Amino acid sequence: MVERTPILDTLTYVFLMLGICIVGFPIFYTIVAATLPLDEVSKIPMPLMPGDQFWVNVKAAWAQGNLGRQLFNSFIMASGITVGKIVVSMLGAFSIVYFDYRFRKIAFATVFCTLMLPVEVRILPTYEIAANLFGPLQWLVDALHLNTLLQWWVGNEVDIQLEWSLLDSYTGLILPLVASATCTFLFRQFFLTVPEELCEAAKLDGASAMMFFRKILLPLSKTNIAALVVIEFVYGWNQYLWPLLITTDPGMTTAVIGLQELIPQIDDVPKWNVALAGALLVMLPPILVVLSMQRWFVKGLVEREK
């Protein structure tokens, strides 16, 4: 600090402790509640000392909902989105930055325009396309009267019905969220800062485009990839609206949505201890990812939004 301000410094730490307590209180309280038996958790006010019933409550939550399966689904969905987004956008950015072709600018603009169009603003039409991925093709078939054409050609009654539903499937949970203008943009910006000489040298040595990508760009992008892994994993794990829409089978939905089954309603036995034990279990994986990769997380978050 610039000057000595003992009073202000003390105040700083006091406020900081206060801030940490306010931010941390909900989680502390949840941990306490998750370790108490039912009669303790319903006491008013609830005791602030943790009990020893944590495993009992976790087991109850596990048995009551379909939590094991749903955690597995969440894991598949979050990793699928993470890997898919990074692969798709890295290849896309590579194509945009390192190749020259007629539609390059149009391709970039097409992707860039979707920068801020969250799934929340196009709920129903996106649901419709997930219910039948071949919807646009079917529309084309109908518009061109291919049915009639084919009938005329083959000579008997033909009806083309194209249908591929993504409802209640992992593909449906992952694929629509894989397109990400932010990631493509991030990789594009990063590739533009890679020195020209690297590519020239690689070309002189006779490396193909993919060889250059694998041997030079990929290792250089390591920290960017690590940062995106954290952010996209958390993003994928915490998705709510999309899995809610396209899954009806409780065995195919994600853990964050499955939790709602555990919340005690007005007339239920108030098993808050079980509900909160379940909540702890579901929020643990993304928290662990963020905390274990904190450095990359901060870097990624700040750079991603630039």
Add this chain to the structure above:
Amino acid sequence: MIKRSHFTSKFLAYLLITPQILVTLTFFYWPAAQGMLQSVMLSDPFGQRNQFVWLDNFIGIFTDPLYLKSVGITLVFSFAVAVLAILSGLLIATMANRALIAKTPIRTLLIWPYAVAPAISGILWLFLLHPSFGVIAIFIKRRLGIDWNPVLNGTDAFIMVVLASAWKQISYNFVFFMAGLQAVPHSLIEAAAMDGAGPFRRFWAITLPLLSPTLFFLMVMNVIYAFFETFGVIHTVTQGGPGGATTTLVYKVYQDGFIGLNLGSSAAQSVVLMALIVTITVLQFKYVERKVQYTV
């Protein structure tokens, strides 16, 4: 922009960009176009018949008192969430930036709520503010003598949803403010101190103006967050109730379209939201460009 030294294989170039374009066209452009088409159509819930009705759906939503109420709720809601989360984030970040010892553990303790899903944040706050069991609710009732009941009272439910949504967003703002504060040149602070400016004066006259791009950016991001991502909080905790007191615009699109099967109205609402977000994005880019010119 393109690299001076680049590759020439056209086939490979198209192959590499294909997955991105395909997914973007299928899940962004096609649904967006369908939504716009649907918004000028009147259709029965089974999607069998469509009738072109010009702008009737838009007139319908803007004369619907429930929709207008939801617009008001959303505006107040997003403003409250953004201001609460940004101010808390700024306050904590300024303090954390002053702290000399235990920097890393402090940061760790403040970052993790970022990873909590909005829906789970809702559950935690529902428990804290629950009229029969919540520890904060009991404090409010007994000590402050206020009849607090977010399950039945609309205003209380609204406050609960705001708290749950803002709490989760504090760490996001904290990270950005920390990055912004560390970018403030130390020489400026020292020069001001030499001129006799105290810590508070320095904050107002130097740090805050230098943080204004961050502040603006966070305002935009927080409003977008409050508009769209808080769906999870509302769906788990209040389901838009009691009496529609927490029905935000996105929740209403979901309710009218997915539950009520009023396709035309839901599509018109989606188009309004799309127009809104496009406006925000354009504004943001304009501002960013001006900022770049200013610094160069």
